[in-house]
Amino acid sequence: MITVVDYDAGNVGSVVNICRKAGGDVQVSSDPKVIAGATKLILPGVGHFGSAMERLKASGIVAALEDAVLERKTPILGICLGMQLFAQSSEEGDSTGLGWIAAQSLLFKAEPGSSLKVPHMGWNTAEATRSDPLIDRLPPDPRFYFVHSYYVSCDHDEDVLMRTTHGVGFVSALHRGNIWGTQFHPEKSHKFGLGIISNFIERVPPC
Secondary structure (H helix, E strand, C coil): CEEEECCCCCCHHHHHHHHHHCCCCEEEECCHHHHHCCCEEEECCCCCHHHHHHHHHHCCHHHHHHHHHHHCCCCEEEECHHHHCCCCEECCCCCECCCCCCEEEEECCCCCCCCCCCCEEEEEECEECCCCCCCCCCCCCCEEEEEECEEEEECCHHHEEEEEEECEEEEEEEEECCEEEECCCHHHCHHHHHHHHHHHHHCCCCC
């Protein structure tokens, strides 16, 4: 059973739909007890980094996530802002993140006269840096849908799973231990996103 964390900051309905399309059993919960006891977790997210962290803390979900992910080693997939929350900090406000990945969330900066568009919105490619259960067996030439103004910069290359370029190179997927994240939206990425979710369901073992 996959538990999608509901903290009023994510595209929960679309995530549930793609999990079901991939053949997964899925539930949505904001209950810390359910989250702490989950066998697999998805943390979606859109919006402001600091506000999202405040909602997670106020609802008791941070403690539940730490119990599940850090103590029980429950596999978790963070999507977009959900992945950014794994980092230590963000330039979007002064709130600290979950701190599970040695990384920072940085703002795309368009220099004067630059044609760089912020937010980064639309389809883009993602290049794998290594083999991994989350991204193996994807259709050829994978492309994914992005909507974000901030991107994750990892301190350690071994945490980087995929890279994408939009003005600068950035981490579009990461993996450390039982923690995976995608900056793109699998739930909006058609067959490529379906491949990501299918791999998370079928190839990533539960805790």
